[in-house]
Structure formats: C-alpha cells, structure tokens
Amino acid sequence: MLDLSFVRENLDAVKKAMGDRNFPADPLERFAVLDAERRTVIIEADEINRKRNLYSKEIGLLMQSGRRDEAATIKAEVSGFKERQSILESKRDEVDAAMTELLAGLPNMPADDVPVGADEAANVEIRRWGEPRNIDFEIKDHVDLGEALGIINFERATKIAGSRFAILNGAGARLSRALVNFMLDVHTLEHGYSETIPPLLVNRTALFGTNQLPKFEEDLFHIKDDRGFALIPTAEVPLTNYHAEEILDAKELPKYYTAYTPCFRSEAGSYGRDTRGLIRQHQFEKVELVKICLPEESDAEHEKLTANAEKILQLLELPFRTMILSTGDMGFGARKTYDLEVWLPSQNTYREISSCSNCGDFQARRMNLRFRRAGGAKPEYAHTLNGSGLAVGRTWLAIIENYQQADGSVLIPEVLRPYMGGMASISSN
RNA sequence: GGAGACGUGGCUGAGUGGCUGAAAGCGGCGGUUUGCUAAAUCGUUGUACCUCAAAAGGGUACCACAGGUUCGAAUCCUGUCGUCUCCGCCA
Numbered sequence: 001m002l003d004l005s006f007v008r009e010n011l012d013a014v015k016k017a018m019g020d021r022n023f024p025a026d027p028l029e030r031f032a033v034l035d036a037e038r039r040t041v042i043i044e045a046d047e048i049n050r051k052r053n054l055y056s057k058e059i060g061l062l063m064q065s066g067r068r069d070e071a072a073t074i075k076a077e078v079s080g081f082k083e084r085q086s087i088l089e090s091k092r093d094e095v096d097a098a099m100t101e102l103l104a105g106l107p108n109m110p111a112d113d114v115p116v117g118a119d120e121a122a123n124v125e126i127r128r129w130g131e132p133r134n135i136d137f138e139i140k141d142h143v144d145l146g147e148a149l150g151i152i153n154f155e156r157a158t159k160i161a162g163s164r165f166a167i168l169n170g171a172g173a174r175l176s177r178a179l180v181n182f183m184l185d186v187h188t189l190e191h192g193y194s195e196t197i198p199p200l201l202v203n204r205t206a207l208f209g210t211n212q213l214p215k216f217e218e219d220l221f222h223i224k225d226d227r228g229f230a231l232i233p234t235a236e237v238p239l240t241n242y243h244a245e246e247i248l249d250a251k252e253l254p255k256y257y258t259a260y261t262p263c264f265r266s267e268a269g270s271y272g273r274d275t276r277g278l279i280r281q282h283q284f285e286k287v288e289l290v291k292i293c294l295p296e297e298s299d300a301e302h303e304k305l306t307a308n309a310e311k312i313l314q315l316l317e318l319p320f321r322t323m324i325l326s327t328g329d330m331g332f333g334a335r336k337t338y339d340l341e342v343w344l345p346s347q348n349t350y351r352e353i354s355s356c357s358n359c360g361d362f363q364a365r366r367m368n369l370r371f372r373r374a375g376g377a378k379p380e381y382a383h384t385l386n387g388s389g390l391a392v393g394r395t396w397l398a399i400i401e402n403y404q405q406a407d408g409s410v411l412i413p414e415v416l417r418p419y420m421g422g423m424a425s426i427s428s429n
Numbered sequence: 430g431g432a433g434a435c436g437u438g439g440c441u442g443a444g445u446g447g448c449u450g451a452a453a454g455c456g457g458c459g460g461u462u463u464g465c466u467a468a469a470u471c472g473u474u475g476u477a478c479c480u481c482a483a484a485a486g487g488g489u490a491c492c493a494c495a496g497g498u499u500c501g502a503a504u505c506c507u508g509u510c511g512u513c514u515c516c517g518c519c520a
Contacts, residue, residue: 004478039478039479039480042478042479042480042489043479043480043488043489045479045489046478046479046480046488046489046490047488047489049488049489049490050488050489052500052501053489053501055500055501056447056499056500056501057447057448057501058500059447059500059501060446060447060448060500060501061447061448063447064447064448071500072500074500075500075501076500077500078500078501079500081500082500227510247439249439372439372457374457374458377458378476379475379476
C-alpha cells in the first residue's frame with residue numbers, strides 16, 4: 001500500500017506510474033476530493049471531542065466539590081453533542097474506509113530502472129545461462145514422455161479432482177521429492193535461509209498483508225468456514241506475514257526464510273492457457289524464498305535472492321535466461337521483478353520458472369512490519385522480497401524435457417542422484 | 430467438544446468509572462561521575478492522524494478487536510479473536 005501523504009505530495013508521479021503499469025488511474029481522480037473531505041471531517045470530529053472532554057472534566061470536578069446542580073446543567077448541554085458526534089464518527093469511518101480502499105487498490109510504484117512498457121513484450125533480457133541442448137531426434141513434451149514412463153497421470157487426476165490437476169507416480173513422485181530436498185538443502189546450507197513449515201491455510205489479514213486482498217480474491221481457493229481461511233497461493237503469504245505487526249531490531253535484519261509448500265490457485269481467467277501438462281495447475285509445489293531487510297539493502301538483497309534462485313538452475317544444468325519485467329507486466333506489489341525463464345525444448349522457448357520481486361515497503365505498510373535502528377529512533381517500515389526458488393512442478397517438467405533421450409528415457413541431473421538413491425535415469429523398464 | 434482463568438507500552442507488571450497516555454521496574458537515549466569497563470546518580474523515552482510553509486506548540490484517537498452504557502470507560506455490558514489450565518477426543 002502506498003502512503004497517504006506520499007500520494008498527496010506526488011499525485012502526478014503516482015498517476016504516471018499507474019499509466020506505466022497499464023493500471024486505470026481513475027481511482028486517483030477521486031483522491032484530492034476524498035482527501036480534502038477526510039481532513040474536514042477529522043477537524044470537526046476532533047474539535048467536538050475536544051469540547052466534550054473539556055466539559056466532562058469540568059463535570060467531574062463539580063461533582064467532587066458537591067456542586068451537583070451546576071454539573072447537571074453542563075451535563076444537559078453536553079448531551080446535545082451526542083447526535084452530532086455520532087454523525088461525525090460514522091462520516092469519519094466512511095471516509096477513512098473509502099480512502100483505505102482507494103489506497104489498498106493501488107499497485108506499488110515501479111523502481112526507476114524498471115523498463116516502461118505495456119506488457120511482457122517490453123520485458124528486457126539481462127542475462128542468459130547455458131546452451132539449449134541440440135536434440136537430434138523427435139522432441140517430445142513432458143506429457144508424452146511422462147505418461148509413457150508411467151510417472152505422471154492426468155486422466156486419473158481429472159477423475160479424482162478435475163482439470164488442472166496431476167498425479168505423479170513412482171520415480172516421478174520421487175523426482176519431485178528429490179527436487180524439494182535438493183532446493184531446500186542448497187538454500188539452507190549454502191544461502192543462509194531458515195527453513196520453515198508454515199500454515200497452508202491463512203486468514204484474510206495475512207492475505208491483505210501480501211496484497212492478495214482485496215483485489216485478487218477470485219484467484220484464491222476459499223475454505224467454507226466462518227474464519228475466512230483461504231488456501232495459500234504461495235508461501236510468500238505466511239513467510240512474509242511471519243513478522244507482521246512487529247518492530248524488529250535493525251541488528252536482526254536481514255531475515256531469510258525458505259519454505260517448501262503446496263500452493264493453490266483457482267486460475268480464474270486463464271481458461272485457455274497452458275491447458276496441457278504440468279505448467280499451470282490448481283495445486284503445485286514450490287520452494288519459496290522470502291527476505292525482510294533494511295530499505296537501503298533491498299536492492300542488493302534482491303540481486304542476491306535472484307542469484308540464489310539462478311543457482312538451482314545452474315546446479316541442475318538447465319539453460320535459462322533472466323528477464324527484468326516491464327512496468328506493464330509486473331505484479332501488483334512489486335517495485336521491481338526478475339523472472340527466471342527455463343528452456344523448454346517442446347515449446348522451443350523459455351518459460352517462467354521463478355519470479356523474484358522487491359516489494360519495498362509496500363507490503364510492510366500493509367502488515368505494519370517495522371524495525372527500529374539503534375537507540376530511540378523512530379520505527380521504520382522494513383522492505384520485503386520474495387522469489388521462487390524454484391517452482392518444483394515446472395522444474396520437474398524442465399528436467400523431463402531437457403534430459404530426454406532418444407529411447408524415451410530421462411537422465412537424472414548429477415546433483416539430484418544422491419537424492420534419488422543413486423538413480424541415474426528414469427526408463428520404462 | 431465441556432469447565433474455568435486471562436489479554437495493559439520495546440519487556441515485566443500496577444491500575445475496577447473522572448485528576449491515567451497510563452504507577453513502578455527493566456531496557457533505550459542524553460548528562461554528571463569515572464584512566465577504561467562496570468557501578469552510582471539526574472534527566473528523558475509509545476504510535477497514528479489533524480492543525481502549522483516548516484519547526485515549536487496545540488488537538489484527537491489508541492490499554493486484544495468490534496459494538497454498547499455514560500456528561501465521562503483501560504476500568505461496566507455484549508460479541509469476536511487469541512492465550513493458559515483441567516477434562517474428553519485425536520495424528
């Protein structure tokens with residue numbers, strides 16, 4: 001969420017940012033009016049409260065000195081305030097709620113070095129790692145390969161749950177488990193992240209904190225329960241909210257958290273897209289990276305976090321490229337995002353496998369996550385970052401496709417073999 | 430699921446209708462003392478919003494959260510959420 005006085009003082013810059021993001025700026029047309037209205041109401045409400053407090057104090061004093069008649073006179077007078085007071089209170093609530101709604105509905109300001117552009121076509125490649133393998137036989141995709149190997153099953157998943165679900169079997173399930181363990185080991189043992197097993201159901205407050213609410217309600221699976229639970233769409237939600245409403249000591253920062261969790265997304269509005277295979281599922285596995293850090297360190301931490309995710313692809317020897325997303329393609333809460341895209345032979349292109357974002361203080365303000373520098377300094381909002389390290393399902397299919405052999409078998413990347421009990425390839429016999 | 434207790438500032442913990450934004454202690458910050466450290470001692474120390482060109486100053490709100498009673502609520506009432514103890518059940 002953007003700061004009220006920031007928006008007030010930088011209205012034109014905010015409008016421009018909304019435009020760059022392809023975001024309708026019309027909510028901002030209301031801003032100045034609403035802001036003025038809000039202040040008018042606050043001034044009048046505070047003033048009437050001040051008078052009431054003054055009179056009430058006087059009544060107390062009169063009562064104590066036994067002058068009950070005088071007290072009663074003033075009492076009668078103050079009673080007259082009640083109606084006006086309650087009108088002002090409700091007006092104030094109304095205006096405050098409208099302002100919060102307006103601000104909570106605005107996306108983050110893009111960082112200065114984010115390319116301006118309408119959509120993903122304006123994303124800029126900043127580096128590339130590895131060479132796509134030259135495959136001199138007919139390339140199959142992971143669905144054909146996996147089904148032939150008996151390690152993935154879409155039909156039965158559809159029978160049990162529906163479309164956009166998959167079942168992994170045997171070596172396929174084990175490969176997924178191996179990937180999770182491998183990723184967590186690298187991030188905890190080499191990159192310094194603290195492993196966490198968070199709740200998979202979260203409340204609405206947490207969802208507001210990481211900006212799934214109020215705008216992206218329909219992307220979530222909601223639990224039929226009066227506590228307002230939803231299934232997490234990403235472990236970013238529980239990990240980032242971990243320190244919500246806290247004031248951390250600056251010395252404790254940065255904090256690095258990682259978690260493996262299933263993630264659940266309704267994929268409302270993506271009906272025609274990626275219907276084949278494992279790319280876009282209602283339920284998928286992900287190892288998430290989250291950092292909470294000082295404002296002046298977030299850019300450097302963002303680079304490091306992105307490098308941490310890239311490291312996994314390098315160790316797995318999967319070719320990828322790193323993109324910086326344009327203003328039009330960036331997520332709601334991000335001020336800057338790097339996407340990692342892995343090479344998929346079947347699509348002859350690179351596809352997103354990780355998204356690493358610096359959210360600045362945008363989420364911290366929503367969840368009141370602050371820190372305090374040495375001594376009696378005022379609390380400040382921390383910066384939050386998140387990234388996939390990596391999406392396990394997409395890594396799984398990238399391995400199947402990139403490591404496919406002419407006979408339909410699939411080699412296991414060297415680093416994963418210890419996690420697979422020494423298995424060197426998956427084949428149908 | 431049943432019964433009971435509780436929820437106060439960075440922390441511990443007083444406070445059962447007005448003089449309480451809140452005692453006291455710890456911690457933090459500043460001063461004095463000190464060769465340094467430690468100790469002692471004095472002062473200071475919540476957050477948000479409004480007002481103000483700014484600062485100073487002034488004001489309002491906040492004692493889990495949301496309502497209510499009252500001229501006046503941390504304190505009384507109702508609901509919600511959470512924590513603890515005992516019983517039951519369970520991975």
